[in-house]
Amino acid sequence: MRTDETDERIIGCLLRDARSAYADIGAQVGLSAPAVKRRVDRLRAEGLITGFTALVDPVALGWTTEAFVELYCTGRTSPDAIRTAMSENPEIVAAYTVTGEADALLHLRTRGTAHLETVLERVRTAPFVQQTKSVLVLSRLIDRR
Secondary structure, X not given: OOOOHHHHHHXXXXXXXXXXXXXXXXXXXXXXXXXXXXXXXXXXXXXXXXXXXXXXXXXXOOOOEEEEEEEEEOOOOOHHXXXXXXXXXXXXXXXXXXXXXXXXXXXXXXXXXXXXXXXXXXXXXXXXXEEEEEEEOOOOOOOOO
């Protein structure tokens, strides 16, 4: 996969607004709209761009409580097993395997602490979950999406 500075600038434009018109991107990077489209098509075909998505403001949905949950598993639980079980919960916005004592780290957004408690109870029903440890987010100091 080879990219150049123009490809990186196009990707930057798409990261800021994935719905940008090719003509608008072209104006920013010095290319015609058809040239931008060809480059985006190539970047998609080569797997550098894997998709486009909508970012939703969780606060607007009322999901104002944010937490990180350390997940401790029994035995040798595979990442695929964790992914499969945890993907059932829409409140889990991200999940990671991590180094250290925990087996995984979950990022949750809920409507409040009662909703968070319900989600944690649901997470703990997975047969491999031994325990969880949670921390609530008080404020975001840096947020680079």
